Amino acid sequence: MMSQIPQAVTWCLAAGLLVALVLLVAQWRAARARERSLAGLRDQLLARDEEAHRLATVRLPALAHSAVSHPPVTDPLLTGTRYAADLASVVEQFAGAVERAETRADQSAKAALKGAVRALQGLANEQQVAISEMQERHDQPAVLRDLLEIDHANSQFGRRAQAIAVLCGSWPGRQRTSSALTDVVRGAKSRIRDYKRVELRTVVELAVVSRAVEPVVLAVAELLDNAARHSQPNTTVEVNLQPAHNGACVVIDDAGVGMDPREIELAGQLLTGQRSVDVTRLGDPPQFGFAVIGVLAARYGFGVSVDTRSPYGGVRAVVFLPTALLTQVEQPPVVALPVAAAAPARHTEPARHPEPAPFEGRTQGGLPRRRRREPLASLTEPTAGTAPGTPAAGATEAAAGTADAWERDAADTARRLGAFARGTRAGREADPTDTP
Numbered sequence: 001m002m003s004q005i006p007q008a009v010t011w012c013l014a015a016g017l018l019v020a021l022v023l024l025v026a027q028w029r030a031a032r033a034r035e036r037s038l039a040g041l042r043d044q045l046l047a048r049d050e051e052a053h054r055l056a057t058v059r060l061p062a063l064a065h066s067a068v069s070h071p072p073v074t075d076p077l078l079t080g081t082r083y084a085a086d087l088a089s090v091v092e093q094f095a096g097a098v099e100r101a102e103t104r105a106d107q108s109a110k111a112a113l114k115g116a117v118r119a120l121q122g123l124a125n126e127q128q129v130a131i132s133e134m135q136e137r138h139d140q141p142a143v144l145r146d147l148l149e150i151d152h153a154n155s156q157f158g159r160r161a162q163a164i165a166v167l168c169g170s171w172p173g174r175q176r177t178s179s180a181l182t183d184v185v186r187g188a189k190s191r192i193r194d195y196k197r198v199e200l201r202t203v204v205e206l207a208v209v210s211r212a213v214e215p216v217v218l219a220v221a222e223l224l225d226n227a228a229r230h231s232q233p234n235t236t237v238e239v240n241l242q243p244a245h246n247g248a249c250v251v252i253d254d255a256g257v258g259m260d261p262r263e264i265e266l267a268g269q270l271l272t273g274q275r276s277v278d279v280t281r282l283g284d285p286p287q288f289g290f291a292v293i294g295v296l297a298a299r300y301g302f303g304v305s306v307d308t309r310s311p312y313g314g315v316r317a318v319v320f321l322p323t324a325l326l327t328q329v330e331q332p333p334v335v336a337l338p339v340a341a342a343a344p345a346r347h348t349e350p351a352r353h354p355e356p357a358p359f360e361g362r363t364q365g366g367l368p369r370r371r372r373r374e375p376l377a378s379l380t381e382p383t384a385g386t387a388p389g390t391p392a393a394g395a396t397e398a399a400a401g402t403a404d405a406w407e408r409d410a411a412d413t414a415r416r417l418g419a420f421a422r423g424t425r426a427g428r429e430a431d432p433t434d435t436p
Contacts, residue, residue: 047078055087063091064098106278113279114168117161124158152190159191159221163292166218167277172296176213180329181206181241181321184213185250188220189239194228197236204241205329206248212325215296219304222289223252223317231256231314238312247322256314259306267306273298301325 078084131151138144166172179187182203189198208216227237235255242249259267269275273294282291290306297304302325308316 044078048083051078051083051087055090059091060094063095102278109279110168113164114170117165117168117170120161121158121165124154124161127154128158152195155191156193159218160288162218163222163288166295167279167288167292172214172218176210178207178210178327178330179213181208181248181250181326184208184217185220185239185241187217188224191217191221192225192228194233194237197228197233198224198239199236200239200241202240202242204243204248206241206243207327207329208321209325209327212300212302212321215300216302216319216321216325219293219296219302220250220252220319222293223304223319226289227252227254227256227315227317230254235312244320247320248326249321250319252317252319253310253312254314255310255312258309258314264307270294271297271304271306 128151131147131154135144135147138147162172182200185200189195189200192198224237224239231237231254238253240251240253242251267290270277270290271294273296275294277291277295279286282288293304296302301322303320303322304317305320306315306317308318310316
């Protein structure tokens with residue numbers, strides 16, 4: 001009997017040890033599970049802290065400056081959680097507030113610019129009228145030469161104000177008759193500073209309809225100005241007019257520094273006119289050129305591209321005018337005067353110098369060689385595109401056009417205008433019944 005007691009105690013002790021071991025294992029497993037849970041909670045808390053820090057230092061500032069949000073929460077610990085949904089809601093509300101603030105700021109800026117530009121355009125128009133009146137009153141070549149320079153500077157000022165007004169929602173403001181595409185390019189050339197560097201190489205027998213003349217002039221002027229400002233002063237800006245299957249193109253090539261892919265992409269977005277232009281995001285100083293061209297292109301239905309490299313190493317800008325904006329060049333009708341209404345013949349003295357032969361010798365190919373005529377010493381009739389009382393901008397465009405034809409300098413132009421002014425003044429003084 002006594003021998004069975006130690007054996008029972010042994011079994012009890014073994015059973016107690018087994019139960020203790022099971023309890024220890026269970027406790028160890030519970031402790032490990034708690035450790036893993038605490039580690040997960042610790043990692044999730046760190047992920048939340050990092051995401052909140054990223055939201056405050058990266059995503060919201062980037063959204064405020066570029067209106068483009070960074071990707072949403074990508075941490076797998078936060079994906080699908082309420083915390084991630086709350087962060088997305090914060091970003092969405094902030095983006096809406098930023099967009100509304102930018103819209104209000106853009107509208108306020110455009111309204112302020114529009115009001116200021118209207119006042120500047122009024123001053124520019126008054127100055128043009130004053131310059132035109134001075135051109136009629138004065139006939140000294142030196143004074144007229146200075147007036148032409150002032151008129152050219154005033155036309156540039158008017159173009160800048162006109163471009164800003166268009167960007168702010170105004171219309172170009174001028175209504176013209178249908179004009180030859182060549183005259184449109186020359187008109188645009190006369191509104192830039194370095195107009196002497198622009199060379200028109202080709203001519204087409206096409207005209208631009210009246211409603212699109214001024215917009216196309218302004219767009220081409222902005223492209224010419226951009227080409228001249230971004231190329232060396234000793235280079236030329238080449239302009240070619242090319243008929244197309246369903247329209248015509250104005251091709252502008254410069255030998256400038258070119259554009260990198262990012263600039264080309266941004267310019268393409270602006271030139272389509274489909275992107276809303278924020279005047280507060282056009283740089284410092286603001287670059288209005290491409291934005292203005294895009295607004296005009298979208299409003300009047302022509303296309304502009306600058307994504308092609310010029311053969312001279314710079315940028316090739318192409319303005320495509322569809323058939324709807326083109327017409328045929330109108331030739332002035334020839335009116336035959338009746339014999340009774342013909343002016344009586346007047347006795348004139350023979351010319352002191354005989355008229356030179358129209359041809360002088362022949363080329364190596366056997367073709368006759370034309371003799372260049374000497375420029376006239378005085379002007380007895382108004383040149384094409386010049387008339388008394390012509391607005392100052394028109395005088396500049398006419399001067400630029402005739403510079404392409406006869407290649408005369410400002411002094412020669414002033415002498416011709418002076419002679420014409422003296423002649424018209426003498427005619428008015430001779431007939432007291434004539435009303436100016």
